[in-house]
Amino acid sequence: MDRYRFILSGGGTGGHIYPAVAIANELKRRYPNAEFLFVGAKDKMEMEKVPQAGYKIKGLWISGIQRKLTLKNITFPFKLISSLLEARKIIRHFKPHVAIGTGGFASGPLLKMAENSGVPCLLQEQNSFAGITNKLLAGKAKTICVAYDGMERFFPKEKIVKTGNPIRTDLVDIKKGKKEATEFFGLEFNTKTVLVLGGSLGARRVNQLIEKELEFFKEQGLQVIWQCGKLYHQEYKKYDSNSVKVLAFVNRMDLAYAAADVIISRAGAGSVSELCLVGKPVIFIPSPNVAEDHQTQNAKALEAKDAAIMLRETELDSEFEKSFSALMKSQELRIKLSENIKKMAMPKATEHIVDEIEKLIK
Template sequence: MGSYRFILSGGGTGGHIYPAIAIANELKRRYPKAEFLFVGAKDKMEMEKVPKAGYKIEGLWISGLQRKLTWKNLMFPLKLITSLIRAGNIIKKFNPDVAIGTGGFASGPLLKKAAGRNIPYVLQEQNSYAGITNKLLAAKANRICVAYDNMERFFPKEKIVKTGNPVRADLVSIDTDKKKALSFFGLDTSKKTILVLGGSLGARRVNQLIESKLSFFETQGVQLLWQCGKLYSEDYEKYNSRTVKVKAFVNRMDLAYAAADVIISRAGAGSVSELCLVGKPVLFIPSPNVAEDHQTKNAKALEVEDAALVLKENELDEKFDSVFSKLLASEEEQEKLGANIKKMALPEATEHIVDEIEKLLK
């Protein structure tokens, strides 16, 4: 009992990798003797992140289709065939009890081969607009764990379970003292703090916006905690001052959230789920450069519930100043947004997903 074998696949971005690791950690907590194997795309970040989390990973030679005709697209059929053969061998050798896919290209060949050997599998879809890999895999899936309502547009209704997205354990209860959080970053306790998040690698357009608005923020009397991302830190570190703290990466996100009065963020699925738990007023600036424009759809799903403000990149020049200053001037609006986004939090997502996986263990 308990010596089960679990195979997990998800990758390409942190948004797919992090949930897979969180699910594995919860399974390991319940089944300490279980064996785990991850399968990812050879040249993607999972090949580094997964071993760091303490799990073995095998890589497939796979990538997505580009939107225009490229050399990579011509290689796609060959990559797909190679990956299917390799995934078949991995499944045969590891012989898992259950397979789990959290999105990303590598999960396609792996779960297709799992289905061929009658191995039950669970899909986890983080976004409000389903990714192409998960849509293709839905027909044979045993359960599909989702984070938004109305997902029967993409998946068979009887397979859907609304669980929410796994979030980092340290964020489930942010009870840090705000004064302590502010002093950790060297911020002033008498000023409102704006937290800017562009994702781990950074977001060029968000950074450009913040840079162009530094004097505007000064006139508003606020201070900034600005995570600009590893790719951009050299460009923006020069703006460090008493009221502007520029970080390539924030390791203590619990303290950053505790320090914040208002948050400006991209709208990736992981960020949205975390921000629901945090329960602070958020202005989302979705990235338009992602598959199926899913960030805009994630953000709009909150906007219709009066749980966040949303500005598209092409609206920033025209609308940012008025939207931001109006929010800052109204404590009532800040409280309403904070309370409404908090209502959408699903803090026990990982446990609920693992409950669904447990039902499939023979």
């Protein structure tokens, strides 16, 4: 039988949406006749991104609790009750064989109602510090797929399966040579290249750092591919030159990775998993403005295994040039970081997660 019905929920950020879509794609590959339904939060990016990936989505009226006292918190109980009732209706109508949650607010009500209806549930936690929604749902979930060691701090040990995070393998297929990659960006083949990744919207503090250090990079004889994000492109495009390429987006990530000798990046779960597969030396600058400071936890998990360098935003002015110079001067350090980060790669994560889902439907 491959007329299975799969319901998936994860959203709020690309870090939750992308894994859910990757899991659905692998399920669809194995079960071409299966039915899929996504459930997201009405005003969040999944309502646009999931249909673009070719799947149906229903929206719930839900949002998170704000950390400070705001009017939004007053509406939270009403949103929660409304979402639970709507989720129950969706579950009754769709009758899924399995429910899959990848984190984010909308997955809370949906997975809760699936659990209450006796639908087997699988959770996928991307970060080394578990999100609140997954922690609340863990009690009744059958399986919890994780990407890091030590997750029994948050979840029942017997439910945990270490699979890694789903990866966009097309982006990290860096079989392309450095020559082709540097030519694509209009850079020199024989010059060391720094790749800066601040996420699709951009990262203000990372951009401020790169602006300040452009002269330093020049003195070091380096060239830069600077993905500054669409929010900041107008501000920074004036620095575009023969040796500095300022981009809102990088359309060919495979070539950007192939061109890079060193990478400076945020430490979102998706980025970290991707960079483990790329296997280049990385300096992580975690965003401090995310739930449970999970980017810092992600970067720390790699730093603890000598697989990356981590610099907090507060350390950038005093530490960046020192750490960066030490990295560029020591080929031994670059090789060590590359080898250690590669050891943490889990390229078959999506397949392993779907293997676990199959156990719940057999």
